[in-house]
Every structure is written in structure tokens, then in C-alpha cells.
Amino acid sequence: MDVPQPLIWIAKIVVIFGGLVGTAALMSLAERKVSAWMQYRIGPNRVGPFGLLQPLADGIKFIFKEELIPAGANKFMFRLAPALSAAPAMLTMAVIPIGGTAVIAGREIPLSIADVDIGVLFLLAFSGLSIYGVILGGWASNSKYSLLGGLRASAQMISYELTLILTILAVVALEGTLNLRAISENQASIGQWNIWTQPLAFVLFTITMFAETNRHPFDFAECEPELVGGFHTEYSAMRFALYFLGEYCAMTVLSCLNATLFLGGPSVPFWPEAPWFIGVAAFCLKAGFFLFLFLWVRWSLPRMRFDQLMRLGWKVFLPLALANLLVTGAFISFGAH
Amino acid sequence: MSEFLFYLLSVIALVGGLGVIFSKSPMGSVLSLLLSFFALAVVYLLAGFAFMAAVQILVYAGAIMVLFLFVIMLLNLGGMGTRFELSAAPLSSSRAKLAAVVAAGVGLAGLIAAQRASLPALPEGGAPERIDDIQQIAIALFGRYSLPFQAVSLLLLVTMVAVLVLAKRRGKESAQ
Numbered sequence: 001m002d003v004p005q006p007l008i009w010i011a012k013i014v015v016i017f018g019g020l021v022g023t024a025a026l027m028s029l030a031e032r033k034v035s036a037w038m039q040y041r042i043g044p045n046r047v048g049p050f051g052l053l054q055p056l057a058d059g060i061k062f063i064f065k066e067e068l069i070p071a072g073a074n075k076f077m078f079r080l081a082p083a084l085s086a087a088p089a090m091l092t093m094a095v096i097p098i099g100g101t102a103v104i105a106g107r108e109i110p111l112s113i114a115d116v117d118i119g120v121l122f123l124l125a126f127s128g129l130s131i132y133g134v135i136l137g138g139w140a141s142n143s144k145y146s147l148l149g150g151l152r153a154s155a156q157m158i159s160y161e162l163t164l165i166l167t168i169l170a171v172v173a174l175e176g177t178l179n180l181r182a183i184s185e186n187q188a189s190i191g192q193w194n195i196w197t198q199p200l201a202f203v204l205f206t207i208t209m210f211a212e213t214n215r216h217p218f219d220f221a222e223c224e225p226e227l228v229g230g231f232h233t234e235y236s237a238m239r240f241a242l243y244f245l246g247e248y249c250a251m252t253v254l255s256c257l258n259a260t261l262f263l264g265g266p267s268v269p270f271w272p273e274a275p276w277f278i279g280v281a282a283f284c285l286k287a288g289f290f291l292f293l294f295l296w297v298r299w300s301l302p303r304m305r306f307d308q309l310m311r312l313g314w315k316v317f318l319p320l321a322l323a324n325l326l327v328t329g330a331f332i333s334f335g336a337h
Numbered sequence: 338m339s340e341f342l343f344y345l346l347s348v349i350a351l352v353g354g355l356g357v358i359f360s361k362s363p364m365g366s367v368l369s370l371l372l373s374f375f376a377l378a379v380v381y382l383l384a385g386f387a388f389m390a391a392v393q394i395l396v397y398a399g400a401i402m403v404l405f406l407f408v409i410m411l412l413n414l415g416g417m418g419t420r421f422e423l424s425a426a427p428l429s430s431s432r433a434k435l436a437a438v439v440a441a442g443v444g445l446a447g448l449i450a451a452q453r454a455s456l457p458a459l460p461e462g463g464a465p466e467r468i469d470d471i472q473q474i475a476i477a478l479f480g481r482y483s484l485p486f487q488a489v490s491l492l493l494l495v496t497m498v499a500v501l502v503l504a505k506r507r508g509k510e511s512a513q
């Protein structure tokens with residue numbers, strides 16, 4: 001049986017996109033479960049086995065809740081902003097190769113939605129756009145808390161985006177390509193993983209991930225004691241949920257990117273001829289580790305102060321990332337060849 | 338199909354551009370400009386310049402427009418209409434004149450350098466096959482067009498200083 005190509009594309013989009021949104025939904029459950037375990041509680045366990053259907057119940061609740069738009073808000077922007085926050089985060093998943101090449105019924109299928117030569121740039125361009133959702137949502141709410149939260153979030157995302165880009169650039173310079181599939185294929189065996197050649201970039205990237213997604217200990221955008229809920233103070237019902245979906249999607253995408261850039265993507269240690277589904281499983285495991293790290297850190301560390309965050313970003317991380325890039329460049333120019 | 342898309346995107350870009358000028362609020366202007374940028378990025382994509390498209394979104398939509406939004410939100414320019422008018426009085430201090438002369442000179446030098454460097458426009462046999470090759474772009478930008486590239490960056494710096502000078506002056510005037 002010969003399956004037409006468009007059908008394969010659609011299937012890939014459905015599977016990868018569905019996996020992303022499913023992961024985001026499960027993360028909302030995992031967040032509560034992990035926090036419960038860390039605090040010697042049980043956590044949600046009523047809906048479905050082990051509370052697995054809790055995200056579904058939450059979703060239904062969000063859809064049927066009343067939606068409030070504050071007086072004096074810019075209605076058009078207020079409605080648009082959550083979508084602007086969630087959509088770019090979901091789009092970026094398109095360029096991430098979740099595995100090598102699958103062979104199903106004698107047919108070779110590359111396991112990424114779009115295999116583009118400028119994959120890294122595409123990802124950076126669109127992940128940078130999620131700032132708009134935060135900043136516009138904060139502005140359109142016509143509330144001081146929201147505005148301050150939006151401003152904080154965007155200042156933080158802009159500051160840390162520089163470090164993020166510079167660390168990625170070091171890997172790109174080393175690999176000599178912007179294609180994420182090529183980058184992951186270049187790290188086929190465990191000795192070739194970029195974590196060994198770029199340990200500093202790996203550490204910086206991993207910490208910057210937290211700031212870029214406004215997660216604890218850098219979650220000043222929704223710092224409850226100071227700003228109520230930050231930029232989404234005035235949001236309710238499904239639009240509020242969209243912000244969370246966007247945040248979890250951004251976390252998932254960055255975890256996948258970290259696994260691709262530094263941990264060899266779908267490569268299995270000491271088993272170079274592993275079948276493709278083992279590769280996908282290895283990729284999910286690596287990305288899953290970073291997702292767990294998000295929760296682990298959130299429930300272990302206290303929140304920083306905003307000036308500390310800015311100082312860390314501009315005075316420590318940025319110079320370190322620049323120096324790392326400089327050394328990498330010097331190594332490429334004078335060393336290996 | 339691609340021709341239809343091109344015209345559609347052109348119309349969107351033009352509508353966005355008109356929106357920048359005719360929008361009543363600064364926020365509307367920013368969003369219109371954003372729309373225009375995106376339409377242009379897709380036009381680049383249609384022409385095969387994937388790199389240009391990504392950089393367009395990364396730099397303009399992702400960085401510069403966010404700064405614009407910042408300024409608008411922080412200054413809360415909601416109801417401001419007429420205060421954007423710059424005073425037409427010429428700069429009087431000699432240092433300002435010197436700065437203006439230097440800026441104009443650098444701009445002129447940059448233009449001349451760009452003109453001279455770009456004389457042989459395309460290699461023989463038309464455009465290269467892989468127009469989107471990042472390596473080729475880098476070699477052209479940092480090799481053949483290195484001087485104009487530097488000149489443009491200097492020009493940007495000069496513009497920035499000029500804006501600071503103008504803004505400071507206006508601040509002083511309103512304080513008096």
C-alpha cells in the first residue's frame with residue numbers, strides 16, 4: 001500500500017503537535033504531583049488512575065468558566081494576547097527532530113515536521129515572539145499589577161535571550177550548520193555529544209532556560225507576594241489556561257532543544273545501531289529529564305530578587321557566554337585544523 | 338499560486354504600512370508595523386530567502402519592535418498626539434554642528450564605499466544557484482562588502498547619539 005506524502009505530513013504534524021500539547025497538559029499534573037511528593041503529600045489522585053485524567057478535568061472546567069474582561073481594558077488586545085503567547089511556543093516544535101529516520105512498512109520517514117536549513121534561526125525567531133503575548137496581555141488589562149508583571153517578564157526575557165542565543169551560537173559555530181537535524185546527527189555516539197566540548201554553554205543554556213520561560217527561581221512575572229499574578233492577574237477561564245499552555249509548551253520545546261543541542265538528540269549511548277523507536281524513546285527521556293529539572297528546581301529553591309536576576313543575566317552570564325563563544329571561535333580558527 | 342500569494346502579501350504589507358501612519362494610538366501603529374514585517378518575511382520566503390525571512394522576524398519583530406513597545410508602555414503615550422513634533426529651531430552650539438557634520442560625512446563616505454564596493458553586482462551567469470547559502474552571505478558581508486557594512490554600523494551609532502542629543506535638548510527646554 002502506498003500512502004501519499006501529504007498524509008504522512010499530516011500524520012507527523014498531528015503526532016508531534018499532539019505530543020507537545022499532551023506533554024504540556026501532563027506537565028500541569030506532574031507539577032502538582034512532584035510538589036506533593038516533595039512535601040510529603042499525595043497530590044491529585046481522584047480523577048482517573050493516579051489522577052492521570054486531572055488535566056482533562058481542568059480543561060473542561062476552564063472552558064465552562066465565566067470569562068471576565070476588566071473595565072477599561074483594550075478588548076481586542078486582551079483577547080489576542082494569550083494566543084500570541086501560546087502560538088509561537090507551539091510553532092517552534094516544528095523544526096525539532098524528535099528522532100532519526102523512521103522506517104515504517106519499508107518507507108523512510110524523517111522524524112521532524114520541517115527539516116529546514118535555518119532551523120536554529122527559525123526557533124529563535126519564533127520563541128522571541130512569545131514576549132508579545134506577555135507584554136500586550138499586561139498592557140491591555142489596564143491594571144498596574146499586570147503592567148508591572150508584563151514589563152518585568154519582557155525585560156527578563158530580552159536580557160536572557162542574549163545569553164541563550166550566544167550559547168546556541170557556540171554550538172552552531174562548532175557544528176558549522178544551523179540545521180537541527182544535522183546537529184543531532186553529528187552527535188551519533190556518546191563521545192561526540194556537545195556537552196563534552198561545550199560544558200559551559202550547556203550549563204548556561206540550562207539555567208537560562210528557566211529565565212526564558214519565566215520559571216522558578218526567576219518567575220518574577222507572576223511573583224505572588226508583590227504582583228498578585230503578574231501579567232495574567234486579570235485573566236480568567238480558557239485565556240488564563242492558554243497562558244499556562246504556552247508556558248508549558250515553551251518549557252517542553254526548550255527541553256527538547258537542550259537535548260538536541262547538547263545531549264545528542266535521539267542518539268542512544270553505546271548502541272549506535274539502535275532502532276528508530278529506541279532513539280525516540282531516548283530523546284523523550286532526555287527531554288523529560290529537563291522537564292523534571294524545571295519542577296525539581298521550582299520546589300527546592302527560593303525565588304531570587306529582581307535586581308539579582310538582572311545582575312546575574314548581564315554581569316555574569318552574558319560575559320561568560322561571550323567568552324565561551326570567543327574561545328570556541330579561536331579553537332575553530334587555530335586549533336583543530 | 339505563489340503569484341497570488343505575493344500580491345496578497347503585498348496588499349497586507351501595504352495595509353500594515355498605512356496602518357502605521359493612520360493609526361490613532363501608538364500601540365496600533367506598532368502592531369500594524371508588525372503585520373507589515375510579517376508579510377515581508379513571507380515574501381522573502383516565497384523568493385527563496387529563508388535566511389532573510391528568519392532574520393527579519395528575529396531582528397525586527399523579535400527585538401526592535403519589542404523595544405518600541407517598551408518605550409510606548411513606559412512613557413504611556415496613549416493620548417499623545419501633537420507632542421511628537423520636533424522644534425524646527427536649528428542647533429546652535431558649535432559641538433552640535435560638528436556632530437552633524439561628522440554624521441553627514443560618515444553617511445556620505447558609507448554611501449560612496451557601498452557604491453564602489455558593489456560595482457560588479459553579480460558574478461557571470463546570473464545569480465548563484467544557492468541564493469540562500471549562509472556561508473556565501475557571510476563571505477560577501479565580511480569580505481567584499483566589509484567596508485560599507487562597517488560604515489552602516491557607524492552610521493547607526495551616530496544616529497543614536499544624535500537622538501540622545503535631541504532628546505536632551507528638548508528635556509532642557511521643557512524644564513525652563
